Amino acid sequence: MRILLVEDEQKVASFVKKGLEEEGYAVDLAADGEAGLLMALDDVHDLIILDINLPQKDGIEVLRTLRRKKKTTPVLLLTIRAAIEDKVIGLDTGADDYLTKPFAFQELLARARALLRRRTDAELPVLKVADLTLDPSSRLVARGEETIELTAKEFSLLDYFMRNQGRVLTRAMISEHVWDYSFDTETNVIDVYVNYLRKKIDTGHNPKLIHTVRGVGYVLKVE
Ligand code: CA
Numbered sequence: 001m002r003i004l005l006v007e008d009e010q011k012v013a014s015f016v017k018k019g020l021e022e023e024g025y026a027v028d029l030a031a032d033g034e035a036g037l038l039m040a041l042d043d044v045h046d047l048i049i050l051d052i053n054l055p056q057k058d059g060i061e062v063l064r065t066l067r068r069k070k071k072t073t074p075v076l077l078l079t080i081r082a083a084i085e086d087k088v089i090g091l092d093t094g095a096d097d098y099l100t101k102p103f104a105f106q107e108l109l110a111r112a113r114a115l116l117r118r119r120t121d122a123e124l125p126v127l128k129v130a131d132l133t134l135d136p137s138s139r140l141v142a143r144g145e146e147t148i149e150l151t152a153k154e155f156s157l158l159d160y161f162m163r164n165q166g167r168v169l170t171r172a173m174i175s176e177h178v179w180d181y182s183f184d185t186e187t188n189v190i191d192v193y194v195n196y197l198r199k200k201i202d203t204g205h206n207p208k209l210i211h212t213v214r215g216v217g218y219v220l221k222v223e
Contacts, residue, residue, distance in 0.1 A: 001116060001156055002026040002177060004045040006036030006062065007078065008054050012101070016049070019105045020112070024152020026180045033057030040066055040073065044176055047115055049108070050095075051078045052086065060093055067094035074115040076108075127162040130207060130222045134162050143205050153178070154197050161197075161210070161220040170217040194218055 003025050007013040010031075017027045028045070030036035034056035040048055048066075052059035063075055077090045077098040090098050096118075097111050117137055127134040131144040139155060141148045150158065160177050161169065171190050179189075198210045211219050 001046045001159070002028070002044060002180065003112070004028050004030065004036065004039055004048045004073075006030045006033065006040075006048065006054065006059065007051045008032055009051070012051075016105070016108065019109065022152075023109065024156050026156070026178055028180045031055075033059065033062045037062045037065055040071065041069065043071060043073070045073055047112055048073050048075045049078065049112065050075050052090070053080065060089060063090070063093045063095060074118070076111055076115060078103075127159070129162055129165050129209060129220060131205075132162075132201060132209060134158060143201060148200050150197070150200060153193060154200070157193055157197055158201070161218070164220070166219065166221045168213050168216055168219045174217065 001024070003020055005013060005016055005020075005027055007016065007029070008031050013029055013031070017029055020027045028039055030039050033054040036048075036050065036054070037057060039045075040062065050059045050062060054062070059077060063077070066073070066075070074096040075094065077095045078101055079086050079090070079098060080101045087098055096115050099108055099111060125136075127136070132142070134141050134155075136159065141150055141155065141158065156178050157174070160174065174190050194210065202208045202210055207222050209220050209222065211221065211223065213219055
């Protein structure tokens with residue numbers, strides 16, 4: 001799961017980014033409306049957390065442009081003004097939810113999860129490949145009867161693999177969906193994580209599900 005955070009207040013931005021990363025989300029940060037809009041138009045994010053008061057372009061304008069361009073990524077608006085008009089304009093423009101500053105991180109996280117869940121529930125309920133299951137709502141992963149404990153990052157990686165069952169995923173594709181823009185694709189971090197995941201998913205089980213496609217990347221499939 002990859003989240004775009006558009007927030008110009010550095011303190012809030014780094015606190016939210018850090019918190020979300022600890023929960024296993026990949027987070028891209030934009031410090032003004034113009035940069036935020038450009039990143040949002042890439043269409044690689046599962047959720048956008050958008051501050052209303054931003055330099056260059058305000059959040060409402062960013063949101064309006066996104067919706068006009070038929071981008072349906074869920075948007076959680078951040079506002080310091082508790083004014084009814086702000087909320088109404090935001091929701092009318094196509095925001096999915098809003099949060100008034102100051103907020104507790106736990107509340108932001110709960111709302112972010114709800115929006116992500118709404119999206120995943122609508123798309124796919126429980127993911128299943130052979131006897132491997134992943135439930136996006138409860139975040140439970142199991143192989144047959146055996147529950148598998150994954151770290152937040154491993155979970156995101158497996159979620160991406162399972163949504164693309166049978167499709168060869170290059171390191172670039174994996175980094176784009178599971179890590180953020182600042183991720184250095186020259187490192188072997190992806191291979192290391194795929195190996196961790198493979199140990200937990202495949203060791204002691206048949207059929208093997210994660211396969212290496214030499215020189216290209218990885219594929220999750222039943223062979
Ligand atoms: Ca602001």
